[in-house]
Amino acid sequence: ATEIEWWHAMGGSLGDTVNAMATEFNASQSDYKITPIYKGGYEETITAGISAFRAGEAPAIIQIFDAGAATIINAKGAALSVEDILVDNGYEFDINSYVPGVRYFYADANDKMIGMPFNSSTPVLYYNKAMLADAGVKPPKTWEEFETTAEKLKQKGYVALAQSHTPWIFFENFHSRHDLQMADKDNGFSGLPNKVMYNNKHLKMHLEHVKAWKDAGYYGYYGRVWGDNENAFVKKEVAMWIGSSGSFGGLKTSADFDFGTSYLPYWESINKDAGTTFIGGAALFAMAGHTDKEYEAVAAFFNYLTKPETQYFWHRETGYVPITNAAYNLAKDDGYYAANPDAEVGIKQLSLDEGEWTKGYRLGFYVQTRESIYREMDRIMSGETTVEAALKAIETDANRNLERFARTVK
Numbered sequence: 001a002t003e004i005e006w007w008h009a010m011g012g013s014l015g016d017t018v019n020a021m022a023t024e025f026n027a028s029q030s031d032y033k034i035t036p037i038y039k040g041g042y043e044e045t046i047t048a049g050i051s052a053f054r055a056g057e058a059p060a061i062i063q064i065f066d067a068g069a070a071t072i073i074n075a076k077g078a079a080l081s082v083e084d085i086l087v088d089n090g091y092e093f094d095i096n097s098y099v100p101g102v103r104y105f106y107a108d109a110n111d112k113m114i115g116m117p118f119n120s121s122t123p124v125l126y127y128n129k130a131m132l133a134d135a136g137v138k139p140p141k142t143w144e145e146f147e148t149t150a151e152k153l154k155q156k157g158y159v160a161l162a163q164s165h166t167p168w169i170f171f172e173n174f175h176s177r178h179d180l181q182m183a184d185k186d187n188g189f190s191g192l193p194n195k196v197m198y199n200n201k202h203l204k205m206h207l208e209h210v211k212a213w214k215d216a217g218y219y220g221y222y223g224r225v226w227g228d229n230e231n232a233f234v235k236k237e238v239a240m241w242i243g244s245s246g247s248f249g250g251l252k253t254s255a256d257f258d259f260g261t262s263y264l265p266y267w268e269s270i271n272k273d274a275g276t277t278f279i280g281g282a283a284l285f286a287m288a289g290h291t292d293k294e295y296e297a298v299a300a301f302f303n304y305l306t307k308p309e310t311q312y313f314w315h316r317e318t319g320y321v322p323i324t325n326a327a328y329n330l331a332k333d334d335g336y337y338a339a340n341p342d343a344e345v346g347i348k349q350l351s352l353d354e355g356e357w358t359k360g361y362r363l364g365f366y367v368q369t370r371e372s373i374y375r376e377m378d379r380i381m382s383g384e385t386t387v388e389a390a391l392k393a394i395e396t397d398a399n400r401n402l403e404r405f406a407r408t409v410k
């Protein structure tokens, strides 16, 4: 059999599901064998991939997260298009068979799909049903409503909210949800951008409120580590947590209480018709430098991964959304959402109205820009800096990253 490696960043229960899928694929036929290899978190996986590519030892398939998309898509000769690999190996490919929200995030400037949006997620609000019921409140739809909800929760002795992944939730998806531009050149889709637009009055207003919520005891800030914020929810230190829909499966096991999900809140004062969020998570890229036989194996595996049954299994186990219409329909027809309405919230949010600025972003060296966001958020929360100064610092760093990146691809 032709053997290929799949480097991925899925730890814990997500990693178990990845391994189960690889095992099933290997058992389903005898021509190809895929070996999944866990390389650490998203940042570590992209770093390992870049080093391996430079050394001519890249794996056939690598999982790269949203923030690293520009790096791999613009790096000449690094990745082959998933669309080409499938078609060249005799499989059907129709971009319209993918659900709207996931079609173009990993596409190139000509809308050709480069990375397969394997694990697509979106930020959702998880809430502890008992705590909200105790305070007599419902999960807030808007941030305006959140302020009343949080006060009622506080009166019952609860901290209302924690949230993971500040760049993804409070910066990138904040712009999508309110349909706000976040960088020039169409958020980086129509050319190499020069300017990130984070220093805007809406984001400033939002972050000033977040700081005020922290000071008022509405918001628990547990730092930059994803798990620390999620754990606060699991340990019932907070009543609500904003995290990835991809955490749904894990929470079902780790939380010993009944929880629900609802859409990411928005500011009615900014956009009363708030719409869809960006997808998050990661895509699978086929790296250059392999043999035709190996790409045949890659195509067979990608074809297996996009099958409705495989997608439905992945969605059920993890909470990542079904990426094809067929998989979404299969879940509906199977009665999965009738029995588990909270499991549909992510995919429904990704199906809300699209706007001019909801397609995604393509920003070079954005992984480094996220580091600046984490750093400045820590400083805002500790009172070391003002929101305005923080946003200026982030923009300066982000624009420098764009400039450096442009030099590498020219």
Ligand SMILES: O=P(O)(O)OC[C@H](O)CO
Pocket (backbone or CB within 6 Å): 042, 065, 066, 067, 119, 120, 121, 122, 165, 168, 244, 245, 246, 279, 280, 281, 282
């Ligand atoms: O936790 P995930 O996989 O849903 O990813 C969230 C963000 O998109 C990562 O950049």
